[in-house]
Structures are given as C-alpha cells and as structure tokens.
Amino acid sequence: MTAIPHDDHAHHGPAKGLWRWVVTTNHKDIGAMYLWLSFAMFLLGGAFAMVIRAELFQPGFSLVAPEFFNQMTTMHGLIMVFGAVMPAFVGLANYMIPLMIGAPDMALPRLNNLSFWILPFAFLILVSTLFMEGGGPNFGWTFYAPLSTTYGPPSTVFFILSMHIMGASSIMGAINIIVTIWNMRAPGMTWMKMPLFVWTWLITAFLLIMVMPVLAGLITMMLLDITAQTSFFNAAGGGSPLLFQHLFWFFGHPEVYIMILPAFGIISAIIPAFARKPLFGYASMVYATAAIAILSFFVWAHHMFTVGMPFAAQLFFMISTMIIAVPTGVKVFNWVATMIGGSMTFEVPMLFAIAFVVLFTIGGFSGLMLAIAPVDYQYHDTYFVVAHFHYVLVPGAVFSIMAGVYYWLPKWTGNMFHEGLAKVHFWMSFVGVNVAFFPQHFVGLAGMPRRIPDYPLQFANFNMISSMGAFLFGLSQLLFMFIVIKCVMGGKKAEAKPWEGAEGLEWDLPSPLPYHTFETPPEIK
Amino acid sequence: MSSSTHDKTPAYYVPESSRLPIAMAFTLFLLAWGGAGWLQQVAGIQENTSGVWIFSLGMILFAATLTIWFTKTSREHMAGLNSEQLQDSYRQCMKWFIVSEAMFFAAFFGGLFYVRFFELQWMAGEGAKAATGMLYEGFEYTWPLLVNPNPEAVPGPQEAMHWTIPLINTTLLITSSVTLTFAHHALRKEHRSGLKNWLLATIVLAVIFLGFQAYEYYEAYAHLGLTLDSGIYGSTFFILTGFHGIHVIMGTIILIALYFRVLKGHFTGPDHFGFEAGAWYWHFVDVIWVLLFFVVYIF
Numbered sequence: 030m031t032a033i034p035h036d037d038h039a040h041h042g043p044a045k046g047l048w049r050w051v052v053t054t055n056h057k058d059i060g061a062m063y064l065w066l067s068f069a070m071f072l073l074g075g076a077f078a079m080v081i082r083a084e085l086f087q088p089g090f091s092l093v094a095p096e097f098f099n100q101m102t103t104m105h106g107l108i109m110v111f112g113a114v115m116p117a118f119v120g121l122a123n124y125m126i127p128l129m130i131g132a133p134d135m136a137l138p139r140l141n142n143l144s145f146w147i148l149p150f151a152f153l154i155l156v157s158t159l160f161m162e163g164g165g166p167n168f169g170w171t172f173y174a175p176l177s178t179t180y181g182p183p184s185t186v187f188f189i190l191s192m193h194i195m196g197a198s199s200i201m202g203a204i205n206i207i208v209t210i211w212n213m214r215a216p217g218m219t220w221m222k223m224p225l226f227v228w229t230w231l232i233t234a235f236l237l238i239m240v241m242p243v244l245a246g247l248i249t250m251m252l253l254d255i256t257a258q259t260s261f262f263n264a265a266g267g268g269s270p271l272l273f274q275h276l277f278w279f280f281g282h283p284e285v286y287i288m289i290l291p292a293f294g295i296i297s298a299i300i301p302a303f304a305r306k307p308l309f310g311y312a313s314m315v316y317a318t319a320a321i322a323i324l325s326f327f328v329w330a331h332h333m334f335t336v337g338m339p340f341a342a343q344l345f346f347m348i349s350t351m352i353i354a355v356p357t358g359v360k361v362f363n364w365v366a367t368m369i370g371g372s373m374t375f376e377v378p379m380l381f382a383i384a385f386v387v388l389f390t391i392g393g394f395s396g397l398m399l400a401i402a403p404v405d406y407q408y409h410d411t412y413f414v415v416a417h418f419h420y421v422l423v424p425g426a427v428f429s430i431m432a433g434v435y436y437w438l439p440k441w442t443g444n445m446f447h448e449g450l451a452k453v454h455f456w457m458s459f460v461g462v463n464v465a466f467f468p469q470h471f472v473g474l475a476g477m478p479r480r481i482p483d484y485p486l487q488f489a490n491f492n493m494i495s496s497m498g499a500f501l502f503g504l505s506q507l508l509f510m511f512i513v514i515k516c517v518m519g520g521k522k523a524e525a526k527p528w529e530g531a532e533g534l535e536w537d538l539p540s541p542l543p544y545h546t547f548e549t550p551p552e553i554k
Numbered sequence: 555m556s557s558s559t560h561d562k563t564p565a566y567y568v569p570e571s572s573r574l575p576i577a578m579a580f581t582l583f584l585l586a587w588g589g590a591g592w593l594q595q596v597a598g599i600q601e602n603t604s605g606v607w608i609f610s611l612g613m614i615l616f617a618a619t620l621t622i623w624f625t626k627t628s629r630e631h632m633a634g635l636n637s638e639q640l641q642d643s644y645r646q647c648m649k650w651f652i653v654s655e656a657m658f659f660a661a662f663f664g665g666l667f668y669v670r671f672f673e674l675q676w677m678a679g680e681g682a683k684a685a686t687g688m689l690y691e692g693f694e695y696t697w698p699l700l701v702n703p704n705p706e707a708v709p710g711p712q713e714a715m716h717w718t719i720p721l722i723n724t725t726l727l728i729t730s731s732v733t734l735t736f737a738h739h740a741l742r743k744e745h746r747s748g749l750k751n752w753l754l755a756t757i758v759l760a761v762i763f764l765g766f767q768a769y770e771y772y773e774a775y776a777h778l779g780l781t782l783d784s785g786i787y788g789s790t791f792f793i794l795t796g797f798h799g800i801h802v803i804m805g806t807i808i809l810i811a812l813y814f815r816v817l818k819g820h821f822t823g824p825d826h827f828g829f830e831a832g833a834w835y836w837h838f839v840d841v842i843w844v845l846l847f848f849v850v851y852i853f
Contacts, residue, residue, distance in 0.1 A: 044571050052571035134568045136643040139575050139623075146579035154586055162600075183599045190586035190593075197582070204650045212643050213566070242654045246661025253793065256597035258783035261665065261793075264689060266708035267699050267786030269673040272665055279664070339681065548565060 043544055051146075054138035056123050057542060059145050061441070063120025064434070066148060068513075070112030071427075072506065073156070077105040079503050082465075082496040084482055088489050091482075098482035099167035100159060106170025110288065111195055112152055114422065117430045118291040119144075119202050122230045125437065126206065128535040128542070129224045131215025131551040136208040140201055147198035154191035158184035169480055171281070174262035174273040178254045185255060189248045196241045203237035206230055215534075217553030221312065224533050226294030228315050232322045233290045236283045239326070244280040247273070271336055278329035286325045289421060290318055292389075292429030293360055296382050298533065299436050300364050303379035304371025305530035310363040317356035324353050334405045343402045350400040354393065361390055376528070377451040381432035384424055384459050392420030395470065410480075413473025419466045423502075424459075431458070431509065436531075438516055439523035443541030446516040454512060457505035464498025567635045574626070577619045584612030624811070628820065628828060641827050648831040652838050655801070659842055662797065666790045666849060670697055674786070677703055702785040711780040711788055717851040719770050723763050724847045730759035731840045734809075734833055744823045746816075753813050756836070760806040767799050794846050801839045808832045 043049045043058070050062060080101045084092045093101070123141065127134055135141045158165035163182035166172065177185055210231045214223070223231075251273075253259040260266025262273045293314075301308045308314065330338060330346040338346075364386050373379070395417040399405050408414060439445050468491035473479075477488045484492065526536040534553075538546055589612075591605020630636060636644075678695035679687035690703035698714035733755045740748030774780040780788050812832045815821065821829050 049571070051576050052573050054569050054571055133566050136640075137647060138568055139572050140647075142572070143575035143578050146576050147582055150579055150583035151586070154583070154590070183594060186593050186597070186599070187587075187590040190590045194582045194586045200651075200654050204647055204654070207650055208643050208646045211646055212639060238650055238654045239657055242656075242658035243661040243664075246658050246665075249797075250661075250665065250789075250793065252593065253782065253789070255599075256593045259789035259793070260702070260708055260783075260786045261789050263708070264677070265702065265704035266784075266789070267669065267674055267677075267702050268789065269669065272668050272673065275668060276661055276665065337685065545568075 052142075054134070054142055055544065056127050056135045056138065056141065057441075057544070059135075059141050060120045060122075060124030062145055063116045063123060063148075066145075066152075067113050067117035067120060067430075068510070070108050070116070070152065072510075074105050074108035074113055075503050075506060077101045077108065078499060081105060082499040085484070085492050086496040087493065088484050088486055093482075095482045096164060096167060099169075099480070100165045102480050103166045103169055103172075104156075104159065107155065107166070108152070109422070110170060110284070111192075112148075112155075114288045114426050114430070115199065116148060118230075118233070118288070118426075119199075119206075121226075121295070121430070121433055121437075122206050122291065124441070125535060126209060126227055126230060127213065128538065128546060129227050129533055130210065130213060130218050131534050131547045131553065132209060132213035133545065133548050135205050136213055137205050141205050144198045144202040144205065147194050151191045151195040151198065154187055155195075158182075158187050158191075161187065171277060172251075173277070174251060174254065174270050178251050178262055181255070186252065189252050189255075192248050193245060196245045199237055199241045203234040203241070207234040207238070210234075215547065215550035215553055221315070222553065224294070225297035225308065225311070225314055225318075226291065229290040229294030229297075229318050232318050233287050236287050236290075236322055236325065240280040240283040240287075243276060244284075247276040247280065250276075271333070274333050274336065275330065278332045279326075281332065282329045283322070283325040285418075285421075286321055288426045289389075290322065292385070292426050293318060295429045295433040295436075296364060296385050298531075299378045299382040299432055300367050300386075302436070302528050302531040303376060303382070304368045304373050306367055306371040307532075308363065309366035310359070313359055314363055317359040320356040321353060324349060324356075328353065331400055331402075331405075334402045335409045347400055347402045351397060354397055357393055361386060361393075376435075377446075377448065377455055378432045378436035378528075380452070380455045380459075381428045381435065384455070385428045385432065388420055388424030388428070388462070392417055392422075392425055395420065408473065410478055411473040412469045412477045412479055415479045416466050416469035416473055419469070423466065424462050428458070428462075434513065436528070437535070438513065439527040440535060440538075440540050440542060442517050442520075443523055444516050444520035445523050445527060446512055446520065450508065450512050450515075454505055454508045457508065458502055461498050461500075461502030461505055465495050465502055466498070468492075468495045468498075566637060567630070567640055569630075574619060574623050577615070578623070581612050581616040581619055584608055585616060588612050628815065631827070632820065641825075644827050644831070648834060652834060655838065656842075659794075659797065662790070662794050663845070663849065666794065669786055669790065674699065697787070699785060699787040708783070708785050709779075711774075711778055711784040713778040713780070714787070715770070715774060715778065715780060715791065715851060717847075719766050719773075720847055720851045723766050724844065726759050726763045726766070727840045727843050730756045730763070731837055733759065734836055738829070738833055741821060741826055741829060742823050750813070750816055753809065753816060757806060757809050757813060760802060760809060764799070764802060764806070767795070767802075770795075791850060794850055798839070798842055798846055801842070805832075805836050805839045808835060 043055070044052060050058060053059060080093060081098065084090065084098055123135065126132075161182075161184040163184060165182070165184055166177070166188045168176040168181055172188075210223070210227055250259070250261040254261050254263065260268040262268050262270050264270070297308055297314060328346055328350045330342060331350045334343055334346070395413070399408055399414065399417055435446065435451060472488045472491045475488065477484055523540045525539050527540070534551060537551070588605045588608025588610070591600070591603035592609050593605070594600040595603045595605060673686075674695045674697075675681070676686040677689060678693055681687070693703045694701070698711075700710045700712070700714065702708045702710045733752050737749050737752035737756060740746075740752060780791065782788055782792050809832060812829055815828065
C-alpha cells in the first residue's frame with residue numbers, strides 16, 4: 030500500500046481550551062465526552078438509588094415523601110438506562126470502533142458531535158422536571174399510560190420532549206456507527222475478521238434504528254393524549270392502555286439487548302486477552318449475537334403476561350423468550366471454553382469480565398424463570414423482577430463497561446492505573462452488588478412488590494442487608510472516579526500493548542493515542 | 555467501497571472542528587423546552603408560559619442552522635472534498651434514516667392494526683375469556699368507529715371520511731413520483747431543461763396534494779365532526795395523515811431546495827447525491843401514502 034498524501038486539514042491538532050470539546054469532530058474527543066457524561070449520570074442515578082435504598086432501609090421509616098420516592102424510582106431508571114449505560118457504550122463505540130477497523134474517524138464526524146451534544150441538553154430538561162410544579166415523572170421508567178397521561182404530573186410534557194431529542198441523538202449515533210462499520214473498514218478487514226465488539230455494535234446499532242423511532246411514535250401518542258385529548262390510551266374513546274404496553278415493550282425489549290450486546294463484545298475482547306488464547310467459537314459468537322437481536326423483536330409481550338392476553342399469545346411469547354436462552358448459552362459456553370486451558374492471569378479487566386460471566390448468567394437464569402408464563406403470575410412486579418434486571422444490568426452491562434474502561438484506559442491516557450486500588454474497587458463492587466441484589470430475589474419470591482416506599486415487617490432484614498450492599502456499591506464508585514482521574518493525571522507509563530495477550534489493531538498504536546490515527550489505512554494480515 | 559480503490563482516492567475528508575453541531579443541539583433544546591411549555595399552555599396545564607416564543611426562536615434558529623449546514627456540505631462537495639467513499643457514507647446514512655422513518659410510521663400503523671383487530675373486538679365481547687367485554691355494556695364494533703365505547707365521555711364523529719379526495723391525492727402523489735423519476739433520468743442524461751421542468755412539475759403536484767389535504771382537514775373539522783378528540787378513529791386518522799402531511803411538507807421543502815440547486819448548476823450526471831437522497835425521501839413518502847390510503851380510507 031502506498032502512502033496517501035494528506036491535505037493540510039488532516040494535520041490540525043485539537044483546538045485550545047474548553048472550546049475544543051464543544052466544536053470537536055474527533056472521535057476520541059467525542060468518545061471521551063460520552064464516557065464522562067455517562068459517568069456523571071451514573072453518579073446522579075446512583076444518588077437517586079441511594080435515596081431509594083435509604084428509604085427502604087427500615088419499614089415505616091419515612092425519609093422522603095412517597096410522592097418523591099416515586100420520582101426517585103422513575104428518575105433512577107430513566108437516568109441509568111438512557112443516561113449512564115447507553116451513552117457509555119456509545120462512547121466506547123466512538124472511541125474504539127475506528128481504531129479497531131483501521132478507520133481515520135467516524136463516517137460523519139459532525140453528526141457525531143451533534144449526537145453527543147444533544148444529550149446534555151436532554152438531561153438538563155429531564156432533571157429540571159424534578160424542580161417543576163407537581164414534581165418530575167413519578168410513574169416508573171416504563172411510564173405506562175394512563176398513569177403517565179391522565180394522572181401524570183404537569184411536567185410530563187417536558188419529560189416527553191426530552192425523550193424525543195434523546196431518541197434523535199440515539200438514532201443519529203446509531204446510523205453513524207453502522208455506516209462507519211459498513212463503509213470505513215481498512216482494506217482486508219473483512220466481515221469475519223472484525224473484532225466482536227465491532228460486530229455486536231453493528232447489530233446493536235441496527236436494533237437502535239429499528240426501535241428508537243417506535244419509542245418516538247409512542248411518546249408522540251402520549252403527547253397527543255395529554256394535550257389534544259386523543260384516545261390512543263383511553264378505553265372510553267376506543268383506545269387501549271394495552272396498546273401503550275405493546276408499543277412500549279416492542280421498543281423496550283430490544284432496548285434491553287441494546288444495553289447488553291455491546292457488553293458481550295467487550296467481554297469477548299477481554300477474556301481471550303487474559304486467557305492468552307483466541308476466542309473459542311468466533312463465528313458462533315457472531316451468529317448468536319444476530320440470533321439474539323432478531324429474536325428480540327418477537328418476545329416483547331413477556332413483560333405483560335398478567336395483563337389478560339389470549340392463551341396462544343402467552344404461549345408464543347413464553348416459547349420465543351426461552352429460545353433466546355440458546356444463543357445466550359452459546360456465548361457463555363464460548364467464554365468458558367476460551368478460559369479452559371488458557372494461561373490465565375487476573376488483572377482488573379479480567380476480574381470484571383469473569384464476574385460478568387458468572388453474575389450475568391445468574392441474571393439470565395432468573396430471566397428464564399420469569400419467562401415461564403404461569404409462574405410469572407407470581408413474580409410479576411415483585412422485587413424478583415428488580416433483582417433479575419439489576420443482575421443483568423449492573424454486574425452485566427455496568428461491569429462490562431468498567432472492564433472495558435480498565436482494559437483501554439492505558440491506551441487512552443498513556444498511563445497505567447493503580448492496580449491495587451482498582452482491585453479494591455473490583456472487590457467492593459463485587460461484594461456490594463451481590464449483597465444489594467441477591468436478597469431481593471428472596472423478598473420478591475415472598476411477595477414484596479416493586480416501586481413501594483414501605484413494606485411489611487417480614488421483609489425488614491433482607492431489605493436492610495440489601496441497602497447496606499447498595500451503599501457499599503455506591504461508595505466504591507467514588508473510588509472508581511478517583512482511580513480514573515488519578516490515571517488521567519499521571520502514573521506509570523503504559524506501553525503500546527500493556528496487556529500481553531491483547532489482540533487487535535488498537536494495540537499497534539502508541540499509548541497515549543495520537544490525536545489522529547489511521548489516516549492511512551493499516552495493512553490487515 | 556471495494557478495497558482496491560483506496561489507493562487512488564484522496565484521504566477520507568474529516569472536517570475541521572465545527573460550530574454547527576453545538577448550534578443544532580442548542581436549537582433542538584430550544585424546540586424541546588419551548589415546545590413543552592407551549593403545549594402545556596395549549597393543554598391548559600399551565601397558563602402564560604413563554605413557550606411559544608422560545609419555540610419560535612428555536613424554529614428560526616433550527617431552519618437557519620440546517621440551511622447553513624446543508625449549504626456548507628454542498629460547498630464541500632462542489633469543492634471536490636468528497637471522495638467516493640464519503641459519498642457512499644452519505645448514501646448509506648440516508649438509507650438508514652429512511653429505515654428509521656419507516657419504523658416511526660410502523661408504530662402508528664401497528665397501533666391502528668392492534669386497535670381494529672384485537673382491542674375493539676374484545677371490548678365488543680369477542681374472545682370468550684376476556685373481561686374487556688364487560689367494560690362497556692352494549693358496545694358494538696364497527697369501523698370506522700362512529701359510536702365510541704363511552705359516547706358520553708368521548709362523543710364520536712358524525713361521519714367517516716370519504717375516499718374521493720384521498721383517491722385524487724393518491725393519483726397526485728403517484729404521478730409526482732413518476733415526474734420525479736423523469737427528472738432523475740433527465741439529470742443522468744445531462745438534460746438540464748428536462749430536469750428543471752420535471753422537478754418543477756413534481757413540486758406543483760406536491761403543493762396541490764397539500765392543498766387537498768388541508769381542504770380535507772377543514773371538511774373533517776367543519777362538517778364531519780371528525781376531530782382529534784372524537785375517539786380512536788379520529789386519533790388514528792389524524793396521526794397517520796398528519797405525520798404523513800408533515801413529511802410531505804418536509805419533502806416539498808427538500809424538492810424546492812433541490813430546484814434552486816439545479817438552477818445554480820449543481821449536480822452532474824454521474825454525481826448527484828443530494829438529488830438522489832431527496833428523491834429517495836420523496837418516494838418513501840409516496841409509499842407510505844399508498845399504504846395509508848388503503849388502511850385509513852378504504853379498508
């Protein structure tokens with residue numbers, strides 16, 4: 030390959046000062062901003078969770094008003110889903126995908142910056158609803174109608190419009206990622222040579238493009254029900270609250286996989302690196318990811334088994350849901366098979382990755398229990414559900430993000446993070462997450478409903494344990510912030526490839542990364 | 555992009571830092587913030603919000619930013635900065651955007667389908683085990699639904715929309731797709747006057763369509779009692795035709811912008827992404843209409 034002569038514009042460095050971050054078109058800058066925003070939102074949503082767990086520390090203990098408690102559960106869910114987990118994965122995609130496929134940047138850099146900068150404004154609107162007359166959203170993160178339409182607070186309109194621009198940001202970000210992967214791969218980077226993180230993001234972006242517009246349509250119907258007295262979710266006028274749930278979960282279930290597929294990609298990069306073995310069953314991983322994505326369009330009503338659906342529909346959604354366990358099982362099998370016989374070391378990214386495999390599998394199994402329609406009648410809307418989705422989202426999605434951050438932090442900053450402190454962070458998080466969420470299985474099975482500020486005495490012990498675990502987990506994230514900032518400020522210099530077994534184009538580049546990379550496409554062997 | 559052509563093409567154009575994205579994000583903030591305040595006022599939830607002014611300011615700035623942005627990209631294109639690979643990126647981006655638009659409409663079509671084939675029939679007593687049938691005693695399912703389940707709370711429309719004007723509109727839109735394709739062919743053959751005339755004809759057809767649509771809405775409100783608040787028939791009717799209408803307006807603006815670019819001598823036979831994207835969008839809007847014509851007006 031001959032070197033390509035560059036125009037001058039290709040050599041501009043970053044602008045000076047804070048303005049650099051506002052006007053940047055550089056995928057690394059934008060990726061970093063996504064990650065910082067996500068972390069800020071993680072702390073904010075975490076603070077809301079601390080309020081929830083403090084209120085539930087003891088029965089009858091009234092720390093906050095029940096109305097405010099409802100706003101906390103709602104905002105915790107919304108902020109964590111749309112503000113913490115999704116932007117973190119988009120940030121990692123922005124930062125890493127161009128490096129992994131040998132591209133000079135994202136396909137449409139200005140659009141990329143727009144996708145990011147919408148988010149701070151959207152969350153400004155969302156969080157400001159807490160200070161409005163009547164308070165913020167108090168109907169749960171699923172904002173079921175008519176609770177959110179007929180009975181919602183006046184600020185619901187602001188909530189809806191902030192979701193609209195957030196969704197626009199997601200769609201634009203997803204289009205950018207798909208086009209980057211499709212069109213910007215270096216010569217020789219064939220489909221089946223792409224790292225799994227790239228594959229999982231390609232499929233995730235497809236899911237985003239398919240379902241975020243459905244969410245937009247849904248909240249538009251809500252908006253019309255509230256402001257123009259349409260009857261979409263009003264049975265008196267011939268509409269149906271169930272229509273809301275069907276549309277919401279048609280978006281909502283693929284959304285769940287949007288939050289976990291990129292995690293699969295990160296784990297599939299880290300486990301081979303520290304097991305010093307190529308990933309077991311690469312092709313089957315790709316096909317399993319695609320299978321999960323396709324199936325995710327046909328399972329939505331398993332969130333609504335108790336609403337009164339025809340028997341045939343319950344049966345269909347039960348079976349389709351359980352089929353998802355097959356490709357997911359393929360993935361877990363492959364990760365374990367990668368580790369077997371490897372010369373494993375247990376650096377911090379690997380610790381998070383192993384914890385992911387174990388704890389995500391627990392969350393997957395409780396998901397299978399919930400998929401069984403007749404027993405779901407007992408579990409529905411109990412703390413068992415809360416335990417289930419926190420097991421897949423916290424030690425699932427969030428642990429994978431932390432694993433990814435520790436894995437690539439030396440590459441981004443050029444410095445090694447403090448290994449000892451990071452191990453403390455891992456163990457505190459690991460213990461905290463299990464103490465917080467495992468007891469919730471028990472109280473849920475015993476019948477404690479979710480989204481309530483108080484509970485009968487028999488749930489007291491487990492709730493107190495759960496709250497203590499949550500506080501420990503919350504505290505340990507401040508340590509995480511300290512470790513990351515310390516690493517950004519300085520530390521032992523990192524080599525280009527700080528992890529012995531790591532594979533991929535990003536490790537051929539120097540650490541820290543130059544501002545522009547792969548202006549000439551690399552050669553792929 | 556095939557890998558072998560990389561050797562010959564210039565480097566992928568990564569634009570320098572740009573103020574456009576932050577300006578656009580800020581206008582979206584104004585639109586959302588102002589729009590919410592305005593809607594609260596419309597709905598009578600809050601009085602005298604300044605929302606309408608913030609929204610209007612946002613709209614002006616949005617239009618300005620969008621215009622500057624597209625002017626800039628078309629200048630970059632005319633300056634030859636766009637490699638074949640970047641053109642490919644734009645093309646793929648537009649295709650995925652249309653997919654997302656299709657899914658937006660799918661939510662409304664899906665809602666209509668669910669209401670008609672499941673929910674209203676259950677409310678009328680279909681389905682032996684459904685308790686839904688006991689909600690409103692004596693409710694009967696008809697479509698278009700003129701008598702709502704609770705006619706006191708939500709009075710239904712007096713009449714359903716007739717299909718004659720929509721049939722004219724269908725003819726207009728299909729014809730406009732054909733004239734736009736003629737314009738496209740003329741462009742490919744570098745036949746500039748044909749391009750101009752066919753494009754102009756398309757714009758005229760689009761405007762006539764919008765006129766008929768406005769007349770239909772006037773009829774609905776003035777004579778048929780078919781309004782947004784007249785129950786699920788009115789709700790689905792207006793959300794589908796309304797969002798389609800908004801897309802026709804956007805498509806018409808795109809076509810007019812293309813027309814001015816054509817007058818300025820933009821686009822060549824082999825190289826006319828802007829035109830192509832506008833044409834795709836227009837055909838998409840057309841396809842949605844044909845689907846909508848059948849499920850909203852005919853069946």
